[in-house]
Amino acid sequence: MSSLKHVNPRVKDIRASSHSELTKRAEQITQEITQGALRPFKEVIDVSSGDFHRTGMKPLTFVRQVLCVCLYPELLENKDLPLDVRQRAQRLLQICDGGSLGSYTASAGMWRVRQSISEFISRRDAGVPSYAKDVFISIGSQKALMTIVKLISSVEGQTRTGVLTAVPCPHTLPSLLDDAGVTLEPYLLMEDQGWAVDLEELHRALKVARGRCNPRAVYISNPGNPTGHVQDRKSIQEVIRFAAAERLLLLVNEVYQDSVFGEGGEFISYKKVLFEMGDEFSEGVELVSFHSLSNACMGECGLRAGYMEFINLDPGVEHFISVLLDTDISVPVTGQLALDLMVNPPTPGDPSHDSYTKEVLLTRAILSQNAQRAQKFLDDLPGMSCQPVMAGIYLFPRLHLPSGIIEQAEELKVEADVLYCQWLLEEQGVLLGAGSQNGEAAGNHHLRFCVLVPPETLEDLLSRLRSFHLRLLGAIYDSEKSVEDAAILTS
């Protein structure tokens, strides 16, 4: 008797990500090593996701100190902790009901944190106004996106809603859109131009999409996840004009706004550009921008909080956002307070300012050096090419796989890049992401790879990757050659 044998067909439609299968296998291997199993490596290095504490990068001391005092306010009296840490904790405790992180908050987030965020946005965008009422806190930027996508989703029987999506996209996005019952309509980023957006491709994709669904929004991440591309003002203007002309909602993931390191690159927010373009655009285009703790500076992915700012939000729609957020009850309070710290770092003169700045600069330096080092290393490998990156925390190198591997993958009914990742994990204990998880079409093979790791870990990782890659290519070459030889012999 299984009362669950009839599973909701909508749930059946959600694609199971090969990422979670690979992650499970990585955990198994780690467990086996702990239990004494012999492997040619001592530990698994997992750089498939953007949570770089995993590989030993350190959290920001100030953030952790303040949060720890908030959790255990007896530490307010602990003189070993800097004064600004204790003062900040005291201020944050005052905005928690009953002075405890154990109380629920409003489901759209704590009002005072929403205010802090809107002030930060306005400072960042050279004074463009931002209002706390338009800022909604959620358990992460993906979850915030889910709220909006649910709103625009249609129900069965109607024409399905589509979202024009920059591909490659964040690897968590395809199943999110499935879950919301929305079609991912890809527009391809231009790899040979460092993954830039192409206006003609946007128009092409929209035309195709209109033939099979009702496209209502366009999604982009800037800086690009996982591409590392940074749009300039002109490119952003083009996308805004496109969205305005086609009456599409603009969904912009700006999580990596704090990590532009490429020469000449600069983060400019979509909102800032929108307001530069005058009333025609700034009063009409509906824009939602997403940000989160899982950024390149803090990397507090496990604390779980993010926000979205909605520009030109219809008051009627605001009501439904609230209703949807209400069903989640409350966002973790540790995460919300961390958001407040993210948008209000220590300022000059604060006791923690210098050490905070030092930590941030160190992280940025490691990121920038690692990205350059790894890009050149990978680009020099046979069978691989890698675009230089300007921002973010990922590299996204292309794999040029021999036909033998592609055929083997077809036989095993798995994407060839996933097969590559499976073998790499088993042989060398390195877990990379497969580009097919990022919405890439079949036949396109890439790897996804977080480069924000301690430099010695990067070297270890690159060396394992090269060993595997060269052995694989050599073996395939040998076996293809021996097939040829055999063919000659038997002919």
Added chain:
Amino acid sequence: MSSLKHVNPRVKDIRASSHSELTKRAEQITQEITQGALRPFKEVIDVSSGDFHRTGMKPLTFVRQVLCVCLYPELLENKDLPLDVRQRAQRLLQICDGGSLGSYTASAGMWRVRQSISEFISRRDAGVPSYAKDVFISIGSQKALMTIVKLISSVEGQTRTGVLTAVPCPHTLPSLLDDAGVTLEPYLLMEDQGWAVDLEELHRALKVARGRCNPRAVYISNPGNPTGHVQDRKSIQEVIRFAAAERLLLLVNEVYQDSVFGEGGEFISYKKVLFEMGDEFSEGVELVSFHSLSNACMGECGLRAGYMEFINLDPGVEHFISVLLDTDISVPVTGQLALDLMVNPPTPGDPSHDSYTKEVLLTRAILSQNAQRAQKFLDDLPGMSCQPVMAGIYLFPRLHLPSGIIEQAEELKVEADVLYCQWLLEEQGVLLGAGSQNGEAAGNHHLRFCVLVPPETLEDLLSRLRSFHLRLLGAIYDSEKSVEDAAILTS
């Protein structure tokens, strides 16, 4: 131009809870007082939800100490903290990837925490086996429930799925079921029997439900939220036999398992009873049990974590649970570690054991005394009656409202209990929950009210409530009388 003007009809179907409107108003009033507005009260007392830190109840010191060390591991060296706190923190940090709470975890939760939970369940249930693979951690018990309800939900065009739901139910449940596209099919608890479950009522409700939807599950909370009822073994057996005979999935909210204080009452888990009933039941009935940090002992609602254990889970269904949990990416790590502490409190001999036990006993004593005190107090008020409670943290008194108020509510198109709560909030700064939020049918009027508050706050609250209540009844009586008088005069 509003690309969002066509909101998903499914989202439009989610009922907006009057609870969030009332909460918003309470926040406004608090803000106004902070800004100097004069009110007849100094602060708002909000006892409408189960987060009792809000009113000044204290968190468990051991829990907060361990979590604060986990967030800021430099404190591992701080000798002012008890040894077992630091040792526990060290063990928990070892199960975090990279030793940081900033790393993502598996989307079903950290494996070691799932193991801890299954061991706790097995200890609690006198050795009935429990397996970590059947335990799924989520951002709260409601979120876990949402996962299951989504699985059994049908899509448009098919017969809509129904869930037989004990009414009154938790106040967050109705909109959750709406969000999942599932019909709440009420079966009424027996108020005059202390809110007990009645088998005949279950059968009646099922018959009615079968006429209008496809009932696939039966939901109950035990101990009852918000009723405070505790089912005995016989009552649980009846519900299990009913679910087995009717092939319904059993969804049991057991969040208040740690707070049975009524004489002769005892918490017995549905799972334990199921296994006592023999293979016929224990190998067939599908049962999901929910628990969470938002319980009566810890009250760590703001940390956001809960779990469900699935008994007789079909392996095919397990896959879809994983897929759904994957779209949430990861549960907050502070919450997951708090779950581990919840199921592994300090044991005798540990430095923190005595103080921990003292804190727990104090909370229980306050809860029990407050519940008795408030129940008698309310039951003695004219126009109110209140069942004694055995467990949980709520009272759920019935309001016998004069027809004048009911007519006024009808005119204002609001439930009369909501109107009562609005007035009470404005006049006396007390925020209670309205029974209509708990799924009660129109015309039935109750109040919901968390009694786990500092005793002096309870006295303040009861006195404000009595003033308001008596004035209201008196005023209504007077106005009804004057209408009568006027009628006599004009006749």
